[in-house]
Amino acid sequence: MAEIKAIATRDSYGQTLAQLGAKHHDLVVFDADLAGSTKTSIFQEAFPSRHFDCGIAEANMMAAAAGAASMGLVPFVSSFAMFAAGRAFEQVRNSIGYPHLNVKIGASHAGISVGEDGASHQCCEDFALMRSIPGMVVMCPSDDVEAKAMVRAAYEYNGPVYMRLGRSPVPVFHNSDQYSFEIGKGEIVMDGTDIAIIATGLMTAEAITAGHILSQKGISTCVINMPTIKPLDEVVVLDAAKKCGRIITCEEHSIIGGLGEAVCSLLSEKLPTPVRRIGVNDVFGCSGPASELLKMYGLCADNIVTNALDMIK
Amino acid sequence: MTSEEKKQLLITACKVRIGVIESTHSANSGHPGGSLSSADYLTYLYFKELNIDPNNPSWPDRDRFVLSKGHAAPALYAVLAHRGFFPVKDLLTLRHVGSYLQGHPNMNETPGIDMSTGSLGQGISAAAGMALAAKYMNKDCRVYALLGDGEIQEGEVWEALMFAHHYKLDNLCIAIDNNKLQIDGNVADVMSPYPIPDKLRAFGFIVKEIDGHDFEQIESALNEARATKGAPFAIIMDTVKGKGVSYMENQASWHGKGPNDKEYEQAMDELNARLAELEAM
Known part of the structure; x- marks a missing residue:
């Protein structure tokens, strides 16, 4: 049996952003001093003028992305799940969710598999928080193939989306040639x-x-x-x-x-x-x-x- | 500014104040104090400064305004109504079930509202994001935000100030309605944010301090803001909470309640007398 590849979904996210960015000039990225970890750094290298580091200030980042979306841009906003869904919950709720703005949150380092950093960074509450916001799409890819398709679908969809991405490599079991993804489908x-x-x-x-x-x-x-x-x-x-x-x-x-x-x-x-x-x-x-x-x-x-x-x- | 222009602004601002009193009386709630302190600035902004079209509220190249102190919605609604975005009579539906005039601004329901606000500290971030987007999109439009002096106690405001300076958002002009009162009392007693000008300068803003009820000073500050390149601009306005209604002036208790029938009558008598006086000038 051939060896199964393992890829972290945060890598799939960063690569897909860079691919989408080449075609779509309305796609911009916001990050909070974690570009190297969330992998938006891949997009940043390709399109430095469209990658906006907001510093360690997630609350402002979320509402600023909402403002950018109101101008017609499609911001992808990234941080660790703990800070994207946790710290900035109320900005996501009031400035993105309530006006139903076209902001895509790519939250990495979710769950126990963050590993060594421990409980302060292992966000196991993000689905609960994001599900409770009316109109919010909440997604979590199972492997590289699905993550890539999901990021593309999130770009095409008009409205707020929360995507949960992982730090650790996970086995790739989907076949990219045969796989099709649709938001809301099991x-x-x-x-x-x-x-x-x-x-x-x-x-x-x-x-x-x-x-x-x-x-x-x-x-x-x-x-x-x-x-x-x-x-x-x-x-x-x-x-x-x-x-x-x-x-x-x-x-x-x-x-x-x-x-x-x-x-x-x-x-x-x-x-x-x-x-x-x-x-x-x-x-x-x-x-x-x-x-x-x-x-x-x-x-x-x-x-x-x-x-x-x-x-x- | 000619004396006739100034007279018209004074008349409009008085009508806006009447709208604030009528709507908060009809709602039996709302925030008249901070609406009245910001009425003059909002009147100038919408009648003289902003590049907007009431017949096409979502015109993509318009200037944007974000009411970061979203509770002053009654003043913004009254200004929008008098500017022609919707009928003045609809102000009486404020906070009623089914009304498009929600307690705090909703960009998807009310013509002329550029951002949903109400939770303090978030509007300035959204405005900064709009200004950043405008630059990226090579749009000439400008972005304005109005904050309360109590609001700047929110940490997010200072995150947004850093962001605006870092990205050299010279298309962003914020104004702070320094009426010196918040719900629990004097801003200085609750949690002092002072000295505001020094702090904003330290955060990289070009700062102008003015009397927020003087149209000539508002005009000159906004002209200076437009001419400023390379840094964001802040106008710090010395204002009177409840301005224009004698018993509301400088009273923290008028932060968040509507006038009862008797108080309404008195406020309307005062404002209508002032309006007649201005029109006779």
């Missing part, structure tokens, strides 16, 4: 009838691994990749619930306010179905290598398998 990666695993971000690769393990045990497993958290693909979730009767959600985010809760809210109203939420269990993270932390917090295929077997027995 993707059935593996079909099955005993249990459905709905995952987003780096947890999709873990869900696929879990799906293979479960299939080998004779459990017919459906694996759904859910790159858009809001608006949620209700059809895909309801079909999976109808077909499988059991659902596990997987996200590198707090179990409060993210994909799991979105799925539970939908199902409790339209088709009550048992759901297990795998995510960060209402705790802060800690320092350590990303791969170790993901295992430690149960954000791995083994934990998905354990939960699936427990639900089925």
Whole structure:
């Protein structure tokens, strides 16, 4: 078997911005002293006059991007998720969300996989914060191919978008030639009838691994990749619930306010179905290598398998 | 400025003040104090300074204005109405259910509003972003923002000042309505931002201090702002909160409430008498 490539979605983001920038002169980038980390530096090298460093001042950056969008530009704004969604929440809510301005937030270093920097930087609340803003599209790519398609779709879409990007390399499982992306659409990666695993971000690769393990045990497993958290693909979730009767959600985010809760809210109203939420269990993270932390917090295929077997027995 | 131009500005500003009183009375809420302190500046801006077209409010090359102190919306709405953006009678719908005149400005509902504001500190950032965008897009338009003196207690304001200086936004002109009062009392007692001119100069702004109720001084400051190259411009206006209504002047308690029927009658008597006096001049 050929070796699987692993690429961090922040790299996919920076590269795609640079490609889009060559064609679209209304695309500008704002960053807050983190261009090297968020990878908007790739765009900056190509188009220095269109990359505006705002310094360590995220509140001003968000509202300034709103002002630029009101003039007809398409600003992509980047920082770490902690500061983009966390610190600048109210600027995103009032200056971008309320007027529904065409600002794209590319927030990197989200979740536990930030690793060594520890809890102060491991934002596991960004889906919850951004989902609560009316009209905000909230997305999280599972690999390089999806991230690139997502950035392009975000540019084409007219309205505010939040994209969550990761620091750590993640396996590339999509085939770029066959993959098409649409905002608000889930993707059935593996079909099955005993249990459905709905995952987003780096947890999709873990869900696929879990799906293979479960299939080998004779459990017919459906694996759904859910790159858009809001608006949620209700059809895909309801079909999976109808077909499988059991659902596990997987996200590198707090179990409060993210994909799991979105799925539970939908199902409790339209088709009550048992759901297990795998995510960060209402705790802060800690320092350590990303791969170790993901295992430690149960954000791995083994934990998905354990939960699936427990639900089925 | 000719004496006739000045007279017309005084008359318009008086009508704007009447609009503030009528609308906040009708809403039984709102912010008359800071609306009245900024009424003269807003009147001059919309009748003499801004390159705008009331018949085409979203004209892409227009000058922009951001009311960073969004609670002064009643003054801005009254100015926009008298400038022809929408009917003056609609001012009475302020803050009513279904009205396009929201408690704080909404750019998607109200003709002539360039940015939704209300949460203090954000408007100046948006204005700075507009000025940056205008430069990038090679537009000649200018961007104006009005802030409260209490508002500059917000840390984001100072982030925006750094940004405006760093990117040499000489197409940006901010004004600070220094009426010296905020909700809890004297700005100096609540959390002093003084000395404002020294701080703004230290942040790289060209600063002009004026009497914010003197049209000649407003005109001269805005002319200087337009002629300034290479740095952003700040006008610090000495103003009176509640200006033009005797019992509201210099009273922090008139920050955020509408006049009752009796107070409304008195305010209208005073303003109508002033209007008659001006028209007879």
